[in-house]
Amino acid sequence: MELHCVKPAEGDFAAAPAVSRKYAWIVFALTFGLLLSDYMSRQVLNAVFPLLKSAWGLSDTQLGSLSGVVALMVGVLTFPLSVLADRWGRVRSLILMAALWSVATLGCAFATSYGEMLVARAFVGLGEAAYGSVGIALILSIFPLHLRSTLTGAFMAGGAFGSVLGMALGGFVAVHFGWRASFGAMACFGIVLVAAYRLVVSEKRLVARHADGSAAESNPRDVITSFRALVAGLFSTISVVCAYVGSGLQLFIMGAVIAWMPSFLNRYYGLPADKAAAGAAVFVLLGGVGMVACGIVTDRVCRTMPSRKWMTAIAYCLISFTLLSIGFRLDTGALQLVLLGAGILVVAGTSGPAGAMVANLTPASIHASAFATLTLANNLLGLAPGPLVTGFIADRVGLLGALQVIPLVSLAATVAFAIGRSRYTRDLRRIDALRGIAAKE
Template identity: 55%
Template sequence: MDISTTPTDLPATAAGPSRARSRIFPWVVFALTFGLMLSDYMSRQVLAAVFPLLKSQWALSDSQLGSLTSIVALMVGLLAFPLSLVADRWGRVRSMLIMATVWSLATLLCALATGYGQLLGARFLVGVGEAAYGSVGAAVMLSVFAPQLRASLSGALLAGGSFGSVLGVALGGVVAAQIGWRWTFALMAGLGLLLVGAFRILVTESALRRHAFAESPASAEAVATPIGDTVRAPLASLFSSLSVWCAYIGGGLQLFVGAVLMVWLPSFFNRSYSLPTDRAGLVAAGYVLLIGTGMVVCGIITDRVGRRHPIRQWSSALVYCTISLILLTVAFSLGAGSAQLTILALGAVTAAGSVGATSSMVASLTHASLRATAFATVTLANNVFGLALGPLVVGFLADRYGLAAALRLVPLTYLGAIAALAVGRYAYPAGLRRIARLDTGRPAA
């Protein structure tokens, strides 16, 4: 038997043969989960579109602007794990509804802020609301689809973050230029609350259990049994192998660059290309759209190349990181012009291309009963090493050396991601054997 085979290669069956499964319901779950992910990142990234206005109106430094973004990612990183653990025990649907309501109301508070301190406090609450949504939402969505689609669906869901950033930056810039930056936050808050209502009506815990897929006997029991009754793997199993540690760290580091691009490109085009706020936002949104499209396309490619040999998922992630390292280093080394814009666009396609692969790796290396908590650990790494750290570091560097000079250093972060993923690929077979022992009831150590 090939040691690279994972549960994703096993036939997917319904959680119970006598339970009727709808072909539509899984896609309803996907659409609403994806829609809330859009709302999540629209609320988070709309701020980037109004950076120039806030900088002039409140005389803020680049490090202060970066902190307004990083505080959200920092709270997501700190709270994702404990809140996802609560959701695994208390109910994932109920938790998702509460989280989306909190971040939407907090976004509305951003519209009412009268200074940097109040806006920072409102953004803190946005981060609290968004903290565990990505991990819990991914666990809910993947539970009703066949395991063979993990990388594609994970990449598509995480691409919702990029698409939400696109909409937030593009709409934010236009709305702010027309009727003021406060209305951009009010618009995002209203959208989030509408989606909360739709999710509350159409998705329930009982419907999720009825449509759950079984990937192995142990995981079948985990997804088919009500939250409070299932036999669970020990929490320590989330960190039981070197390969899963490398997936967490490598995935987080590769998002450092993607986070910087999503946050700072509007300001880059405003300063380096002298574009007004609305045009800078629209141009930046095009590049963020490329990042999101790359997540989906790279996730699909990863599923195809790793269908029979899942270890190739690690190889694909390494390729994406290497391509972006080369292209983005060249792009930010060039002066303003068409050559820079073209190479920057090519590098953006693979800038976050390994997110689907790393999520799939973690799913295969952790037990299904802790799936939301496993994805929370991914979220923790993504935010600590990428989404929180990236914009803040660039803000400090921009204050000292200028934004263009700061961006030239950013692609070097891929070197750390490549090193972690290379070690993880080597240790992957041993990690699979450890998690297989849990599925058979034997100790993982």
């Protein structure tokens, strides 16, 4: 059950593909653009809730199901579709997925009933399910290893930016042209990007730009031969498991704070619902900017000593814990908002380092599957339970009391990253040993 190909050690920068810098950034821009389209198509629905409710007389439960069905499809299908993409080809998979969610979003514009809208939204979720994991796997395969934290942080931040754009632009278009036009605009944006992607990016072109003429995805069937081998590659070391767990736990706080920020601003600052939502959007953007900035800082700090990525992740956990813990205990006012903003700026800063760790500790040929596993950890340990647990605690001690407790989860994330750091060198040696065995075979 040995893996036939193992990711080189983190410091082995020579192993990075020799890709034209200009072409690599064009591929990144197009892939990132489609990620924006992904989240814009997903979140535009929230902007037209009131119009749909009025037009079709929908209940809040039905409205919630139209949003929830996308998350359900993504949660259920992320991993299996990522595994298929590793085997079938990442570029082909990305184009197919983007085309599917774009056409499905257009279908939402023509829906005439709740049932039709629900089916269309399910297909939106089907198209979006594995895009994030496959997209970042493709991006990392064409850039030098020392940019992994920056690229992972920037790519993951696209979700925050796309969500805000989808709600803002969707609401604007809906007010001026109707809710159907909102879905149509998002669909057209996606279709144009799909056409551009198909013209510019191809698997053959990417393979041709590798120094050795072989990309990780050029023949994935030669790499993983069974499900057991796949699982072994995804969970081969204690440190990679710690990266999954630490990332998920830290995003628990991000999910909780962002979900409850509108209510916090409404209850404790007396802002009406629309202004509270607008204020919360600013915090969402801060979180996205922080992912990018922290990824850049991590790569700069770790350029000569890549193992420092674990220390930067630990630092982001402790800084966010301190800022948010103090912030939620202050009286309402400018100082509190500044501290909370600073805390949210770094709370998801672990996304870049964690993604780089996962990429360094798993075979390149299964990176889409590895990032799907990271996505599952982020959702199952963090983004999904965060808002729920916060609400459960808030019912007993009040929302402010709950938000004062939630930052403690950062300490658990710190422990996970610390354990991963303590095992990292040993695990890299093990990976190198397996790589040597595979080379002899």
